[in-house]
Amino acid sequence: MKKPIYLDYAATTPVDPAVAAAMTECLTMDGVFANPASRSHVYGWQAEEKVEQARGEVADLLGCDPREVVWTSGATESNNLALKGVFEAQEYSGHLITSRVEHKAVIDPARWLMQRGVEVTWLEPGADGAVDVSQVRDALRQDTRLVSLMMVNNETGAINPIAEIGKMCRQQDILLHVDAAQAIGKVELDVAALQVDLLSLSGHKFYGPKGVGALYARRAIQRQLRAQMHGGGHERGLRSGTLATHQLVGLGAAAALVTAGQAQEIPRLAAQRDCLWDGIKDLPGVRRNGSATAVSAAHLNVCFGGVDGEALVLSLRELAVSTGSACTSASIEPSYVLKAMGVSDADAHSSIRFSLGRFTSDDDVARAIAHIRDVVTQLQPA
Incomplete structure (x- = not known):
């Protein structure tokens, strides 16, 4: 049976073969397998060297000092460390600004903080899916401790104006946290230029392994954070736990590939995304959710008016796509992201996220267009 064309890269990316090869060299006795914290013998020294090389590769990707890279299990843990770490240090006092279209890995910690006394302002996005700088400015208070906004939305690909928000927050000595899980490899970023204080990433969103990420x-500002995991004081006291050498080597290798190739890969993805949209936009009842310009190179969220999204996904047997975030795919509720943008329940239910990636070919896009047109024509009411 022929595999469907994979157009769900926003949910997870496959591990790049070069990354998998680098990881394999750090698993068995004839490789670099040891605990990086074992500093009494050569095996541990070799593992530590590999881990620090990977830290440098992630730092190069972000444009930061390697000592500013804290290893975690992924963006969810990074987000929790950022939000909870800031407010625990403030004894859960003060004010947090975030938005209603953040990933659940930010929304749920924010709600957890509310239960402990932190006041939270929930910003509403515009119809383009992004938060405006003026909204953040108007929400700032004297006791605002942290602004937490994603760089690229996981469902729509909407890009927030982080550089402008970062400049404003830095001027007022307010911390800015950015969930960049969907941004790596899709938009170029530099933490110094963006003036962010905290930034989360996850390896499996840019062709690295699952279960590893960084903050x-x-x-x-590191002294303004409180660790959320204790048991050894690893990562300069910010995150305890034995470092998984093979995972971190994979993350570093994936970061190095993005650094080397994003100047070519981002335009290619954008061209394929635009080709896909051009091939289906004339179908009756079809419209694009969100902005056509301030959007990541890899995302295309489309409403197929009058067609049930679940029925459409099941009918598109030649494609692997989703109706929204992988973390909420089991829910029968319409996308909270699209609803916050003003999309009706019916249209949210009729919407599909297409996300392209490194291994998407032009032939894949052409075949996808033909298949979508065929299936949608059959499903739309006469």
Whole structure:
């Protein structure tokens, strides 16, 4: 049976073969397998060297000092460390600004903080799916401790104006956290230029392994964070736990590939995304959710008016796509992201996220267009 064309890269990316090869060299006795914290013998020294090389590769990707890269299990843990770490240090006092279209890995910790006394302002996005700088400015208060906004939305690909928000927050000595899980490899970023203080990333979103990620924590603010995992004081006291050498080597290798190739890969993805949209936009009842310009190179969220999204996904047997975030795919509720943008329940239910990636070919896009047109024509009411 022929495999369907994979157009769900926003949910997870396959591990790049070069990354898998680098990881394989750090698993068995004839490789670099040891605990990086074992500093009494050569095996541990070799593992530590590999881990620090990977840290440098992630730092190069972000444009930061390697000492500002804190290893985690992924963006979910990074987000929790950022939000909870900041407010635990403040004894759960103060004010947090975030938005209603964040990933659940930010929304749920924010709600957890509310239960402990932190006041939260929930910003509403515009019809384009992004938060405006003026909204953040108007929400700022004297006791605002942290602004937490994603760089690229996981469902629509909407890009928030992080550089402008970062400049404003830095001027007022307010911390800015950015969930960049969907941004790596889809938009170019530099933490210094963006003026962010904390930034989360996850390896499996840019062709690295699952279960590993990092939190960028600007050196000047690291003392304002409280660790959420204890048991050994690893990562300069910010995150305890034995480092998984093979996972971190994979993350570093994936970061290095993005650094080397994003100047070519981002335009290619954008061209394929635009080709896909051009091939289906004339279908009756079809419209694009969100902005056509301030959007990541890999995302295309489309409403097929009058067609049930679940029925459409099941009928598109030649494609692997989703109706929204992988973390909420079991829910029968319409996308909370699309609803916050003003999309009706019916249209949210009729919407599908297409996301392209490194291994998407032009032939894949052409075949996808033909298949979508055929299936949608059959499903739309006469």
